[in-house]
Amino acid sequence: MASLHFELVTPEKLVRSEEVHMVVVPGTEGEFGVLAGHAPFMSTIKDGDLAIYKSENAEPVKIRIEGGFAEVNEKGLTVLAEKAEV
Template sequence: MALHFELVTPERLVRSEEVHMVVVPGTEGEFGVLQGHAPFMSTVRDGDLAIYKTENGEPVKIRIEGGFAEVNEKGLTVLAERAEG
């Protein structure tokens, strides 16, 4: 099963795709999100968002600055103040 992931900034939708897992730089520490994760909300610190398209694949990293991450029944949405890429 795939996780629906969206990365959004105030200017644009950066990514919207089905992925295996995303590791988010939360303010309380990094956390990984897979399909079926419990509902969750966190603030995000500046750092690299790691997107794993497949279980054993190398991650695509995108530098983000600040914002929020929300996990719900639809998937993971990261609302970043800025994103490179």
């Protein structure tokens, strides 16, 4: 099974950088899930919980984030958040 490279970054530091199954992001137009191989995409994000699924049947790890952007490209998913409560 393919994995998704995921990074969560705030202005202060790199919060997470890991291989995961899926991430659900609170986009301003609604939540969206990202799996490996997702089409390139960019979205603003709203305050809410980022849900990180380490494997297909895993319970999500939730991180509260505030504002920012999410970008999906051939390298994976990068979330640039104004704040992240780890």
